[in-house]
Amino acid sequence: MANISISARNLSKNYGKTHAIKEVDFDIKNGEIVGILGPNGAGKSTILRILGGLTTADSGTAIVCGLPVADNSLETKKKIGFMQENNPLPEELRVREYLKLRAELKEIPKEIIATEVRRVMDLCDLFRTARRKIIRTLSKGFKQRVGIADALIGSPDIIILDEPTIGLDPHQIQGIRKLIDMLRTKHTVLISSHILSEIEKNCDRVIIINHGRVVAEGTKQDLADEFVNENRLFVTIEGNATIFSNYLDEAMLSYQIDTTFENEKNMTHFTIQSPKTFIISNFIRAIENFEDCNLLGIYLLKPDLESIFLAATKRSWEEEMNH
Numbered sequence: 001m002a003n004i005s006i007s008a009r010n011l012s013k014n015y016g017k018t019h020a021i022k023e024v025d026f027d028i029k030n031g032e033i034v035g036i037l038g039p040n041g042a043g044k045s046t047i048l049r050i051l052g053g054l055t056t057a058d059s060g061t062a063i064v065c066g067l068p069v070a071d072n073s074l075e076t077k078k079k080i081g082f083m084q085e086n087n088p089l090p091e092e093l094r095v096r097e098y099l100k101l102r103a104e105l106k107e108i109p110k111e112i113i114a115t116e117v118r119r120v121m122d123l124c125d126l127f128r129t130a131r132r133k134i135i136r137t138l139s140k141g142f143k144q145r146v147g148i149a150d151a152l153i154g155s156p157d158i159i160i161l162d163e164p165t166i167g168l169d170p171h172q173i174q175g176i177r178k179l180i181d182m183l184r185t186k187h188t189v190l191i192s193s194h195i196l197s198e199i200e201k202n203c204d205r206v207i208i209i210n211h212g213r214v215v216a217e218g219t220k221q222d223l224a225d226e227f228v229n230e231n232r233l234f235v236t237i238e239g240n241a242t243i244f245s246n247y248l249d250e251a252m253l254s255y256q257i258d259t260t261f262e263n264e265k266n267m268t269h270f271t272i273q274s275p276k277t278f279i280i281s282n283f284i285r286a287i288e289n290f291e292d293c294n295l296l297g298i299y300l301l302k303p304d305l306e307s308i309f310l311a312a313t314k315r316s317w318e319e320e321m322n323h
């Protein structure tokens with residue numbers, strides 16, 4: 001299909017007796033930012049390396065911009081800017097020197113190399129502060145920027161970043177996130193991460209990998225609908241918290257008292273888990289009938305990617321056990 005830029009078709013790969021990935025199948029559309037999410041050892045890097053032509057699958061086909069990678073690895077490599085896991089860099093080179101070298105290796109025409117290197121350094125905020133620095137002296141965050149700048153040389157259609165935020169502090173992560181956001185609309189971006197919150201912010205869609213298999217994929221909303229059977233409500237009451245918790249016990253709802261807000265004046269905040277079939281208006285009416293407590297607020301909390309991830313990986317584990 002014309003608007004598909006990456007397809008994994010039934011990809012499997014073993015390392016000796018280890019099944020690194022099994023029958024991995026997905027499509028990525030032009031211009032999408034997609035996160036590959038999964039615990040360490042799930043198979044994320046193996047998938048990305050096969051797509052990037054850095055290793056081959058034992059079976060199945062990887063297709064990039066309409067071309068099977070295995071038969072066209074030179075052409076497909078030119079379509080992809082790849083930042084490998086751990087982002088290996090030559091420590092003794094200066095940033096600009098290294099990026100110039102990479103541009104030459106990527107066969108950027110000689111006369112535009114200087115402009116292209118300047119462009120990627122500007123995009124990654126390296127020109128102002130780091131262009132003359134020796135790579136060894138850079139912070140981890142800046143080293144990641146150099147890796148991303150390298151991936152952007154020649155403005156390839158597809159950018160693949162394997163764990164771009166690993167080992168960074170929250171400020172540096174925010175910087176990398178902003179950078180990834182700037183790639184939106186210009187590139188198709190595939191990012192892997194084992195840290196849920198990092199994927200959530202940037203991606204249009206996530207593909208969850210567990211034990212080498214795709215166990216879920218979709219937008220956060222799709223995944224929440226499929227995997228999360230509970231709503232979470234944030235409820236604030238004024239009045240007797242004990243009576244209210246007795247009521248919740250009787251109604252067999254699980255809850256936590258949110259201690260960050262507990263007994264602020266005479267108020268208590270509860271986070272309540274309720275089945276999706278639970279009718280909130282009935283609940284509100286029941287609380288209003290209480291003499292000793294006033295309902296001050298009730299909010300439906302959006303499921304976070306962490307609960308989706310846990311539910312999806314739990315389900316895949318149970319399916320595997322039943323086979």
Ligand code: ADP
Nearest residue numbers: 015018020038039040041042043044045046047
């Ligand atoms: P992730 O990127 O999700 O952490 P990987 O794709 O790196 O996962 O690894 C998937 C599985 O394959 C793991 O069990 C890992 O130990 C194994 N593996 C990956 N690369 C190699 C290799 N070169 N040799 C042997 N085993 C490997």
